[in-house]
Amino acid sequence: MVHMATSILSDSSKFVFSAIREEDDFAEGLRRQGKQVVKLSSGDPALYYPTPKYIVDAYAQALTNGKTSYSRSQGVMELVDAITGRYKARYGIGITEEDVMVTSGVAEALTFLNSALLNPGDQAVILKPYYPQYPVAIQMFGGSYLAGDYDESNEWGIKLDALARLVRSRKASSKRIKYMLVTNPNNPTGTVLPRRALQEVVDLASEHRILLVSDEIYDEIVFSGAEFTSIGELAKGIPHVILNGASKAFDATGFRIGYVLIPEDDRASDELKHKITDYCRVRLSANTPAQYAIASAMGNSAEHERTVRKMIEAIEGIVDTAMKQLGENQYLSAVRPNGAFYIFPRIDMSSLDLKDDREFVHRLLEEKLVQTTRGSGFGAPSHLRIVALAPKELMGDCVQRINDFCKDHAK
Ligand code: PLP
Secondary structure (H helix, E strand, C coil): CCCCCCCCCCCHHHHCCCCCCCCHHHHHHHHHCCCCCEECCCCCHHHHCCCCHHHHHHHHHHHHCCCCCCCCCCCCHHHHHHHHHHHHHHHCCCCCHHHEEEECHHHHHHHHHHHHHCCCCCEEEEEECCCCHHHHHHHHCCCEEEEEEEEHHHCCEECHHHHHHHHHHHHHCCCCEEEEEEECCCCCCCCCCCHHHHHHHHHHHHHCCCEEEEECCCCCCECCCCCCCCHHHHCCCCCEEEEEECCCCCCCHHHCCEEEECCCCCHHHHHHHHHHHHHHHHCCCCCHHHHHHHHHHHHCHHHHHHHHHHHHHHHHHHHHHHHHHHCCCCCEECCCCCECCEECCEECHHHECCCCHHHHHHHHHHHHCEECEEHHHHCCCCEEEEECCCCHHHHHHHHHHHHHHHHHCEC
């Protein structure tokens, strides 16, 4: 047997890690001991709300119709047309067929995008707290990230002055910023950015000629009183990329359907469009029957509106109940989310006999059988991400367990 002196792994593979799933093995072990663990760690609506029947039926129909081969790499035309129709109808944005690339979720889109854009040493601007895949995907390809901040004391709005300073600071460095990414609505804070704040980000990107990327995967999961704006409405004439998919709004996470939109036709946008198409071709195609099912779902706006509305109303009710109960907990304080399905309280670690949010999450799982995620995994230490999707009663019971856990660990 040949022994290797050094690791067989690449240097960049050390960045590949999922904070969201890091307690999964431990939770599985508890389940094997016969314990009932409640999973409030996965942003997966289909775990609690079965994917709507009309979408499941469309998937079955696609299989029956023999849609089982590889398909057009950038996406079947039925889905591409449904996506352009969706953005036109919802946001008034004109996107042509060549601007659309269907991927296996936004997850795959992020790896394509970072691989296509980053040379070792390049930078990307993201905002904290961030979705954990962003830094992974950036660093996987030798890039590094500059992190601006969402401001917890201002309802998690963007700290624009600080962001502008951060972008300007790169002039003092030899590194090149390749893109700036915003997530709206946000995971993990549930913030829906006001149109004005988004406009400021667009202006900043335009001033510094930085490609803007907008992850709009939660675009439809918006609570009463809040309004979502697509970056495409504001960034006309400015190079930008929109990421979206079927996972959340169509409650179809396991279908693995996402898409990249590159609406502009400047040189950078054209280059990127063609290169992402090459990435799509190299990996052959996305899931074919799932594409037909989502195309059909996007074309059935009456059924879609009915089912998504029901889900959003349920989520908002769950969030309200959980927020009320969390209000009784003096060790946690949370800004009310106005979209997505996350609650992201700050933990007053100094009042608890626990070292950090990692220990908080691990012990909460061990002692109260509730699986959550540590805020430090999102770049925000001393926070806790709770997924607000479990039915009201179960959610109420879990928040009670979280409250009891904090009392058990009060100094
Ligand atoms: N982007 C954000 C902000 C997310 O929260 C998620 C999933 O939770 C994803 C992307 C991944 O989505 P997909 O299922 O399309 O890969």
